[in-house]
Amino acid sequence: MQAALAPTIPFTARKPRRVLPGFGLSLGYTILYLSLVVLIPLAAIFLKTADLGWNRFLQVVGTPRVVAALELSFGAAAAAALVNTFAGLLVAWVLARYEFPLRRLVDALVDLPFALPTAVAGIALTALYAPNGLLGRLLEPLGIKVAYTPLGIVVALVFIGLPFVVRTVQPVLEDLDHEVEQAAATLGANGVQIFLRIVLPAVWPALLTGFTLAFARAIGEYGSVIFIAGNMPMRSEIAPLLIVTKLEQYEYAAATGIAVVMLLISFFLLLGINALQAWSQRRLLGTT
Amino acid sequence: MTFLPLRRLLLLLTLATMTTAAVAAGKTVTLLNVSYDPTREFYDAFNAAFATDWKRRTGGSVIINQSHGGSGKQARAIIDGLEADVATLALGYDVDALSVQGHLIAADWQKKLPYNSTPYTSTIVFLVRTGNPKGIRDWGDLIKPGVAVITPNPKTSGGARWNYLAAWAWAKSRPGGSDATAEAFVKALYRNVPVLDSGARGSTMTFVERGIGDVLLAWENEALLAVRELGAGKFQIVIPSQSILAEPPVTIVDRFVDKHGTRAVAEAYLRFLYAPEGQLLAAQHYFRPRDVAVGAKYTGQFPTVKLVTIDQAFGGWRAAQAAHFADGGSFDRIYEAY
Amino acid sequence: MSAAKPRSNQGFGRAALVALALGYLALFLLLPFGVVFAQAFSRGLATYLHALTDPTARSAIWLTLTVAAIAVPLNLVFGVVAAWTVTKYDFRGKSALITLIDLPFAVSPVISGLIYVLLFGAHGWFGEWLYAHDIKVIFAVPGIVLATVFVTFPFVARELIPVMQAQGRDEEETALSLGATGWQTFRRVTLPNIRWGLLYGVLLCNARAMGEFGAVSVVSGHIRGLTNTMPLHVEILYNEYNATAAFAVASLLALLAIVTLAARAALESRAPELKRATKTAGGHP
Numbered sequence: 001m002q003a004a005l006a007p008t009i010p011f012t013a014r015k016p017r018r019v020l021p022g023f024g025l026s027l028g029y030t031i032l033y034l035s036l037v038v039l040i041p042l043a044a045i046f047l048k049t050a051d052l053g054w055n056r057f058l059q060v061v062g063t064p065r066v067v068a069a070l071e072l073s074f075g076a077a078a079a080a081a082l083v084n085t086f087a088g089l090l091v092a093w094v095l096a097r098y099e100f101p102l103r104r105l106v107d108a109l110v111d112l113p114f115a116l117p118t119a120v121a122g123i124a125l126t127a128l129y130a131p132n133g134l135l136g137r138l139l140e141p142l143g144i145k146v147a148y149t150p151l152g153i154v155v156a157l158v159f160i161g162l163p164f165v166v167r168t169v170q171p172v173l174e175d176l177d178h179e180v181e182q183a184a185a186t187l188g189a190n191g192v193q194i195f196l197r198i199v200l201p202a203v204w205p206a207l208l209t210g211f212t213l214a215f216a217r218a219i220g221e222y223g224s225v226i227f228i229a230g231n232m233p234m235r236s237e238i239a240p241l242l243i244v245t246k247l248e249q250y251e252y253a254a255a256t257g258i259a260v261v262m263l264l265i266s267f268f269l270l271l272g273i274n275a276l277q278a279w280s281q282r283r284l285l286g287t288t
Numbered sequence: 289m290t291f292l293p294l295r296r297l298l299l300l301l302t303l304a305t306m307t308t309a310a311v312a313a314g315k316t317v318t319l320l321n322v323s324y325d326p327t328r329e330f331y332d333a334f335n336a337a338f339a340t341d342w343k344r345r346t347g348g349s350v351i352i353n354q355s356h357g358g359s360g361k362q363a364r365a366i367i368d369g370l371e372a373d374v375a376t377l378a379l380g381y382d383v384d385a386l387s388v389q390g391h392l393i394a395a396d397w398q399k400k401l402p403y404n405s406t407p408y409t410s411t412i413v414f415l416v417r418t419g420n421p422k423g424i425r426d427w428g429d430l431i432k433p434g435v436a437v438i439t440p441n442p443k444t445s446g447g448a449r450w451n452y453l454a455a456w457a458w459a460k461s462r463p464g465g466s467d468a469t470a471e472a473f474v475k476a477l478y479r480n481v482p483v484l485d486s487g488a489r490g491s492t493m494t495f496v497e498r499g500i501g502d503v504l505l506a507w508e509n510e511a512l513l514a515v516r517e518l519g520a521g522k523f524q525i526v527i528p529s530q531s532i533l534a535e536p537p538v539t540i541v542d543r544f545v546d547k548h549g550t551r552a553v554a555e556a557y558l559r560f561l562y563a564p565e566g567q568l569l570a571a572q573h574y575f576r577p578r579d580v581a582v583g584a585k586y587t588g589q590f591p592t593v594k595l596v597t598i599d600q601a602f603g604g605w606r607a608a609q610a611a612h613f614a615d616g617g618s619f620d621r622i623y624e625a626y
Numbered sequence: 627m628s629a630a631k632p633r634s635n636q637g638f639g640r641a642a643l644v645a646l647a648l649g650y651l652a653l654f655l656l657l658p659f660g661v662v663f664a665q666a667f668s669r670g671l672a673t674y675l676h677a678l679t680d681p682t683a684r685s686a687i688w689l690t691l692t693v694a695a696i697a698v699p700l701n702l703v704f705g706v707v708a709a710w711t712v713t714k715y716d717f718r719g720k721s722a723l724i725t726l727i728d729l730p731f732a733v734s735p736v737i738s739g740l741i742y743v744l745l746f747g748a749h750g751w752f753g754e755w756l757y758a759h760d761i762k763v764i765f766a767v768p769g770i771v772l773a774t775v776f777v778t779f780p781f782v783a784r785e786l787i788p789v790m791q792a793q794g795r796d797e798e799e800t801a802l803s804l805g806a807t808g809w810q811t812f813r814r815v816t817l818p819n820i821r822w823g824l825l826y827g828v829l830l831c832n833a834r835a836m837g838e839f840g841a842v843s844v845v846s847g848h849i850r851g852l853t854n855t856m857p858l859h860v861e862i863l864y865n866e867y868n869a870t871a872a873f874a875v876a877s878l879l880a881l882l883a884i885v886t887l888a889a890r891a892a893l894e895s896r897a898p899e900l901k902r903a904t905k906t907a908g909g910h911p
Contacts, residue, residue: 019799021808026711030723033704037772037779038730041741044751048744060615065623087650094647098640106648108887109655114833115883116662117857118735118840120876123493123864124661130498134657147498148483159654167830171789171823191639206788213731213784220734223839231441231484233623240734241486245443247740248360249614250367250389256744259737266732267725274721274728281791320849328866355848356862362848368747369757370765370847390748489865497869518867 042263049260051253060254061261065233066242073239074265076150077218080157084214087158088165089207093199095166096173111163118160118223125156126228148230153238156225157218164217165210172206173199208277212270219266316349317553322372324359324446324536325489326510330573331376337569338560342553350553358487359446366390366541373545373554376538378446380404380598381605383537392543406535407561408575411595412454414526415495415504415511422502426528427458430503431476438501439481440491442612442619447488451505452619453608454532457601461530475622496523507534509574512589533595659880665873677863677871678878682851686859687878689767693855694835697774701831705782706824710816712783713790714798724787730779738776739844742769765847770855773841778831785827789820825890833883 049057060066094100095107113121129136129146136147146152176199184194200207222240229236239262246255323331335352342350355362355370359378366372367390377383383405386392398405416424422435430437440448452474459465459473483500485491488510495504496518503526506514511525538558545551560566567579571586583590602608612618667674677683712724730738744750746763756763763769797819801811817824839857846853854862856879863872 020714020795020802020811023711023715023717026707027715027717030704030708030711034708034723034726037704037775038726041745041776042729042733044741044744045737065620087647087654090643091647091651094644098644100644106651108884108890109651109659111829111833111887112655112659112880112883114830115837115879116659116876117837117860117879119857119861119864120662120873121658124658126498127661128657130500132499134661148500155654159658162654163830167785167826168788171785171826172792174822175789175792202792205791209784209788212728213780216728216731219732220737222734222736226486227490230482231486232482233484240736241444243734243736244486245441247364247736248358248444249609250364250385251615252740252744254615255740256737259734259740263729263733263737267729270728270732271721271725274724278721325865328862353852354850356850356865357848365765365847368743368749368764369753369762371762489867513867 045256045259045263048253048256052257056254057257060246060257065237066239066258068234069237069239069242070261070265072150072153072237073219073262074269076153076157076238077215077221079154080161080218081211081215083154083158084161084165085207085211088162088210088214089169089203092166092169092173092203096170110166113159113162118221119227121159122156122224122227125152125159125224129155129228147228148232148236150229150236152228152230153225153236156228157221160221160224161214161217164214165207168206168210168213169203172203176202205277205281208273208280212273212277215273216266216270219262316351317550318351318353318548319373319550319554319557320353320355320371321374321376321557322355322362322366322370323376324362324378325356325487326378326447326507326513327376327536327573328354328356329513330570330575333573334561334566334569337565338557341560341565342556348553350557352557358444360444366392371544371547372541373548373550374538374540374557376536378536379449379605380535380537381449381609382446383539384605386539386541392541393539394542397539398537400540401538401558402562403578404535405537405539406578407538407558407566408536408570408577410508410534410536410575411531411593412451412505412528412534413508413511413531414528415506415514415523416502416526418522418524420524420526424503424526427455427473427530430455431473431480435480435503436482436501437477437480437503437505438483438485438491438495439505440488441484441486444486445488445491447507447510448491448505449608449613450507450532450534452612453598453602454528454530455505456612456618457532457596458528458530460601461596471618471621474618478622492518508576508590512574527591527593530594530596532601533597535598662873662880663877665869666877667874669870673870674874677868677874680871682854683859683871683875685851686854686856686875689770689854690836690856690879693767693771693774694832696771697778697835698828698832700775701778702782702824702828704779705784705786705827705831706820708783709786709790709820710812712787714795727780727783730776733776735777735838735840736844738841739773741776742772742845764845765849766853769845770842770853773845774835774838777838777841778835781831781834782824782827785830786820786823789823790816793819829883829886829890832886836882837879 052060091110095103126147128134129139129152131137131140131147133147139146146155181194181198184198189197220240222238222244225238226241229238231237231241239258243255243258246258321331321335331354335354339350339352342348359382363375363377363382363385366375366386375383375386380398383397387395387397401407414424416422423429424435429435439451442448442452455474455477456470459470460467462469483494485494488507491504492506492510492514494500496514515523515525538561540551540554540558545554561570562578564579564582567577567582571577571582571589574589576590577583577586598605598608602611610617708727712720742764745752746756746769747753748757763772797815798811801815806814837857839861842855843858843861846855846858848854848858848862850862856875860872860875863875
């Protein structure tokens with residue numbers, strides 16, 4: 001199905017490798033800067049964790065409490081990223097394609113969650129969703145509790161990750177050629193068909209990127225979650241809080257131990273998503 | 289590629305300006321007091337008073353920089369290189385860490401100043417909503433069904449550790465009390481805790497602003513502050529039959545005062561905490577003063593309550609930490625059974 | 627912007643989509659911000675202005691702007707080079723490289739600060755050397771910059787990669803075959819094509835650089851008037867039971883973000899032809 005449509009998508013065919021000059025320089029710089037800013041500092045947490053030794057490491061990260069916290073952190077992050085993927089695509093589409101009053105203002109507001117310190121976001125959301133808050137008061141009679149439950153964590157993570165999907169999809173949608181859609185429409189395709197067969201394949205890589213970023217960002221989030229989560233062990237206690245707990249006991253190596261586990265899980269999850277993205281990209285290009 | 293030296297340069301420039309600024313200050317001495325959260329208002333007032341006093345006595349100027357945060361986090365920052373001249377933290381355990389983990393002060397730091405190096409004290413009290421609708425009078429009422437108790441997580445909050453130990457000490461002092469009954473009591477108490485904030489002020493906000501819970505376990509100084517400034521007429525303080533003497537200790541950080549050459553002024557600073565003026569300021573900011581004369585003026589604010597000390601009841605902070613708050617300690621066991 | 631004129635029978639669906647999107651944004655975006663602004667102004671404009679002009683607030687604002695001014699350009703240069711590398715060449719391990727670029731996002735802010743403590747702290751790798759030379763990295767401005775660079779590291783690169791992927795390599799290759807140098811190709815062909823993606827990336831990076839709390843909190847030392855950034859100052863005020871002032875400073879952060887966004891809007895409306903040119907140039911095979 002996609003193969004038939006591929007020619008209409010404004011991607012270029014795969015070219016022989018490295019026609020453009022400067023490969024060594026740009027890859028070299030990329031890796032150098034990446035190493036200085038990310039890899040060497042992160043190596044520090046692996047080396048610190050090595051102080052623990054295998055037995056103690058497994059003891060630290062294998063407790064039911066840590067496992068529960070990891071499940072919660074990754075689960076809530078995935079849920080929030082999914083919400084943001086669908087909602088973000090919708091918002092990006094509406095912003096890129098439709099004219100409506102205050103569109104520019106709305107467009108400008110999308111980035112705000114990044115500018116707000118996470119602690120403030122947490123406090124504001126808790127104020128809204130607490131049983132005496134504006135929304136909490138409405139939800140309480142319905143039996144929905146948001147603040148101080150895992151649901152509250154998801155709400156906080158949706159907020160802090162909101163701009164990612166919108167801002168990765170939006171430029172691609174804006175660059176996407178309308179003529180193809182219009183042509184499809186004149187050929188009798190309806191809106192849903194156009195969306196599924198033309199728009200979605202084109203924004204798919206950007207959408208996956210947005211999901212990845214929102215997901216990644218949500219995994220480790222601490223500041224906003226801590227206020228709304230309630231932090232009950234085994235129920236609403238996130239993994240970064242356990243890291244803080246270990247630090248509070250001056251157990252640096254145990255803290256980095258939990259961090260290493262989070263980092264490795266994140267790395268492989270992200271690698272999987274990125275590989276999937278590269279694969280779907282290749283499939284799109286390869287069929288031309 | 290060409291960007292890296294520039295980045296280095298920028299960093300070095302920033303460093304250079306910062307260090308020269310410190311040196312160029314000349315006759316003005318700068319002290320850094322690294323403290324915990326609830327002392328902000330007190331040290332704001334105290335620093336001004338000390339600077340005036342120091343100027344009067346020596347003619348020199350002193351600028352005191354303040355850093356506040358969770359007690360444990362602040363202790364870690366000092367150990368990791370935040371060059372505090374004096375540390376004024378929430379519990380002896382965190383100051384001990386400066387000696388044990390950081391090797392920054394002598395092991396017998398607590399003997400260097402009067403009263404266990406604690407110029408002011410506090411205790412743990414209950415804050416309830418006006419009229420005390422749930423009829424909370426003493427620790428035993430906290431485990432009744434339907435009573436929601438707000439207290440922070442003792443793993444991340446120094447204040448919460450005092451709460452926990454006060455509850456434990458009360459339960460153990462009951463007729464027939466033992467470690468086992470005390471553990472059962474705190475377990476029942478934490479069953480009634482719906483939210484575990486990470487710090488004392490977070491818990492106060494949860495109780496005051498979010499309207500969650502029937503009773504807040506709080507430092508007396510925090511409770512007084514909440515009653516007077518956060519919601520006049522909305523809350524009242526309940527003093528339990530017994531509580532714990534909370535001793536937030538102070539110390540000079542030997543390694544850094546020697547590096548900065550600020551030992552004399554740092555010592556004078558801490559001594560001034562014990563002077564009548566410092567004691568008065570402490571009392572005004574709801575800390576119980578050590579000075580009997582100052583205390584006499586504030587008996588209305590600080591009712592007499594039977595207080596146990598951590599040394600009597602728990603054999604000191606290190607033992608208390610190991611038994612209750614370390615991994616696998618009594619606090620962890622509360623949540624294991626969930 | 628509104629080049630596509632949806633046909634009339636799509637009017638209803640369109641209105642529904644717009645309503646849905648706006649409803650979502652209102653719930654998750656405007657309401658929390660409403661809370662912030664309502665609190666900030668709850669005691670009147672005078673209190674609001676007082677909170678922002680207080681000397682410690684001013685020094686926090688200055689520090690935040692300084693840190694962003696250093697961190698954002700560093701990550702901007704990296705982002706462009708990295709996105710170019712990833713999209714214009716084929717090589718092994720590309721997915722791994724992209725994942726490594728993403729990684730700082732997944733690192734908990736608590737840890738992003740801690741790594742610099744482990745490196746530059748008193749007991750860290752370089753701790754003793756730094757102490758002996760009296761160079762302060764953590765609990766001083768350099769540490770705050772480092773933590774901010776780390777936290778905002780992926781933004782520009784990640785924003786550009788999908789845009790550059792969608793545009794492919796044809797134009798650059800054509801330019802080269804017409805005799806342009808690599809640098810000329812980048813400046814004259816690639817850069818105009820990616821300028822909007824680049825702008826989004828820089829804006830996001832900047833917003834996040836100014837708003838970062840967790841990582842900076844670990845390396846700041848919280849010294850009032852010296853190493854407090856705006857987010858840290860917000861926390862301090864809030865912990866002083868001064869929620870009004872705390873939210874006032876927070877609202878200023880939001881306003882700073884809006885100013886940068888307004889600049890973007892102005893840029894867009896002043897140069898619509900640029901944007902259209904970008905689109906037609908970028909889109910077609």
